[in-house]
Amino acid sequence: MPESKLFKPLDPLLHSELRLAVMSILLDAGSADFVYLKAETGATSGNLSVQLDKLQQAGYIEVTKGFKGKMPQTVCRITDQGRNAFASYVEALRSYISSDNR
Amino acid sequence: MENNFSAESSLRLITETIERSRRTMAKNSGKPMILWGSLVATTSVVIWALWTRTGTPVWNLLWFAMSALGGFFTYQMNRNREKVPATEISRILGKVWMWFGIFTTGFYALLWAVALIRYSAHMEGIVTVNLTLLVTMMMGLCGAISGAVMNCRPVTAGSVLATALSVLFVLLVPDGAPVQILTFLILGVFALIIPGVILQRKAKA
Numbered sequence: 001m002p003e004s005k006l007f008k009p010l011d012p013l014l015h016s017e018l019r020l021a022v023m024s025i026l027l028d029a030g031s032a033d034f035v036y037l038k039a040e041t042g043a044t045s046g047n048l049s050v051q052l053d054k055l056q057q058a059g060y061i062e063v064t065k066g067f068k069g070k071m072p073q074t075v076c077r078i079t080d081q082g083r084n085a086f087a088s089y090v091e092a093l094r095s096y097i098s099s100d101n102r
Numbered sequence: 103m104e105n106n107f108s109a110e111s112s113l114r115l116i117t118e119t120i121e122r123s124r125r126t127m128a129k130n131s132g133k134p135m136i137l138w139g140s141l142v143a144t145t146s147v148v149i150w151a152l153w154t155r156t157g158t159p160v161w162n163l164l165w166f167a168m169s170a171l172g173g174f175f176t177y178q179m180n181r182n183r184e185k186v187p188a189t190e191i192s193r194i195l196g197k198v199w200m201w202f203g204i205f206t207t208g209f210y211a212l213l214w215a216v217a218l219i220r221y222s223a224h225m226e227g228i229v230t231v232n233l234t235l236l237v238t239m240m241m242g243l244c245g246a247i248s249g250a251v252m253n254c255r256p257v258t259a260g261s262v263l264a265t266a267l268s269v270l271f272v273l274l275v276p277d278g279a280p281v282q283i284l285t286f287l288i289l290g291v292f293a294l295i296i297p298g299v300i301l302q303r304k305a306k307a
Contacts, residue, residue, distance in 0.1 A: 040126065090116070
């Protein structure tokens with residue numbers, strides 16, 4: 001059997017440090033606002049915005065822009081599609097690790 | 103963005119990110135718990151002392167003053183500390199304790215209203231409701247739910263232990279006796295102060 005068939009493909013959208021960190025936070029918390037995600041990941045505003053946009057375009061998260069009092073607030077929420085993608089990604093990672101341990 | 107990190111690194115990143123995020127959440131839960139626990143414990147001792155000395159349960163109105171004071175201190179605390187935005191967990195916790203406040207305050211107000219109506223209408227008979235037991239159960243339940251939502255065993259265990267001790271205490275002392283109010287001292291210490299201190303220490307570790 002060719003070795004590539006042992007491994008499940010890794011979702012390229014999640015196989016990125018910042019996007020993976022964002023998805024991990026959202027998976028646990030359900031939703032979080034931009035300021036929180038920025039503080040927890042240590043990313044710059046520009047980079048985080050770009051990565052959130054990619055996750056949103058893939059349908060992994062929903063982004064809602066609104067106001068909290070007089071301050072603008074951007075809230076990100078993980079979607080069911082995002083949860084499923086994350087679960088598949090972790091499953092694929094396991095196949096790599098179990099293969100390394102053989 | 104870097105896409106060349108290993109499977110082990112990915113899993114480590116997921117675990118570390120979730121743990122860090124949970125520590126941030128926990129850091130914000132410790133201080134309000136210590137604050138409200140101290141207020142509940144102190145108020146119960148003050149009411150017990152005044153009720154015992156004067157013989158009138160009217161001092162229970164001090165719970166409203168405590169709620170106002172707690173609300174003011176919580177507002178000040180939130181203003182002064184670093185902003186931690188809301189997540190699904192913090193929103194759930196906020197709603198759980200908001201409804202606890204609405205239920206207890208509403209029920210207490212309703213009891214006073216019924217008492218006044220019965221008094222003005224010269225109605226005979228006495229309606230007795232063990233409010234202490236009711237609030238104790240609700241507070242323990244909300245504490246246990248909070249612990250489960252935060253996935254924090256000290257909070258869940260503290261609430262269950264405090265509720266068990268408090269219910270036992272309420273049932274063992276004579277019904278309506280001022281000493282019954284000290285059940286909130288048990289709840290304040292075991293369900294709020296001790297878990298709050300544990301959360302603070304875990305967050306700093």
